[in-house]
Amino acid sequence: MPEILESLFGSKSRSRLLRFFVLNPGKEITMKELKVKMNMDGRRIRADINTLLRIEFISQTTRKGEKYFTLNETFPYYAELRNLFIKANTYPQCKELKRINDAGNVKLILVSGIFLNYDKSRIDILIVCDDMSRTKLAKAIEVIEIEVGKEVRYMAMTSDELVYRLDMMDRFLIEVLSSPHDIIVNKVPKLQNFILTLQK
Numbered sequence: 001m002p003e004i005l006e007s008l009f010g011s012k013s014r015s016r017l018l019r020f021f022v023l024n025p026g027k028e029i030t031m032k033e034l035k036v037k038m039n040m041d042g043r044r045i046r047a048d049i050n051t052l053l054r055i056e057f058i059s060q061t062t063r064k065g066e067k068y069f070t071l072n073e074t075f076p077y078y079a080e081l082r083n084l085f086i087k088a089n090t091y092p093q094c095k096e097l098k099r100i101n102d103a104g105n106v107k108l109i110l111v112s113g114i115f116l117n118y119d120k121s122r123i124d125i126l127i128v129c130d131d132m133s134r135t136k137l138a139k140a141i142e143v144i145e146i147e148v149g150k151e152v153r154y155m156a157m158t159s160d161e162l163v164y165r166l167d168m169m170d171r172f173l174i175e176v177l178s179s180p181h182d183i184i185v186n187k188v189p190k191l192q193n194f195i196l197t198l199q200k
Contacts, residue, residue, distance in 0.1 A: 013040050014048040019085045019149030021058055021071040022078065028061070028068040039146055086117050089148045096140075096147045097125075097184060103137035105130040107159050108188050112181040114150055123176055125154040128162045128188060159188065166194065174198065 009015045016038050020029075031049070035042050049069060052058045059072050071078070100109055106129045113124035125144075127137070137156060145152050155176075157165070165173050178198045186192065 011044070011048065013038065013044045014051070016040070016146065016149060017045065017048050017052065018057075018081065019088075021052075021069075022081050022085050023089075023148075023150045025071050025073055028070045030066055030068055034069070037146065085149065089150075090115055090117055094144065094147060096144045099140035099143055100125070100127060100129075100137065101185075102133075103127070103129050103140055103156075104132040106185055106187075108162070108186055108191070109184040110176070110181050111184060112176065112179060113153060114148060116180055116182065118180050121176075121179055121181075122153070122172070123155055124152045126176055126181075127154060127156040128159055129156060130159050132156065132158065162188065 009018055017034070020034075020037065029037075031042070031046065034045055034049070038045055049058070053060060053069075056072055057075050058069050061068050061070075075081075094115060097109070097111065097115075100106060106127070108126065108128035110126040111124065112118055112126075113121035115124060125141075129137070134156075141152055141154060162173075177195050183192075
């Protein structure tokens with residue numbers, strides 16, 4: 001799906017900008033911040049920003065010499081674009097989720113929230129991983145955020161921590177497991193039976 005959007009909207013840069021603004025209405029952002037979030041060439045982003053300003057997809061304000069850009073929520077096709085990008089972000093269309101496997105010995109990857117278009121979820125990804133590299137995990141999340149155009153809320157823990165929290169019937173974890181979700185990886189013994197018990 002991301003490749004289709006890039007073809008529809010002319011470039012990877014413009015596709016990412018459209019997705020970011022559509023999924024973050026009301027958020028003001030500078031050119032410098034966009035370069036970091038998009039992880040792309042500044043000249044390409046600047047050209048696409050000028051195009052989006054010209055068609056009034058975004059608006060610009062200046063404070064203390066700094067330019068801020070934000071979505072124009074009255075743009076005629078805003079609702080349609082929002083539905084399109086939400087659909088593009090749902091699992092399994094989000095290809096970058098597989099990068100989490102690089103973080104260590106992954107036992108569980110559970111997705112909810114933005115990946116299921118479930119606004120009530122308090123989390124987007126639950127990760128259980130032993131021998132975890134926090135640096136590699138942070139990089140994986142960063143790449144996923146670039147793809148989906150939105151901050152990803154995630155929780156990461158070890159197998160021992162998961163077992164302990166389940167034994168304690170941790171309220172937050174029970175809420176996540178009871179809510180709508182998809183499991184991408186599950187190497188945790190008896191977890192599926194535990195989830196089925198919660199859903200009865």
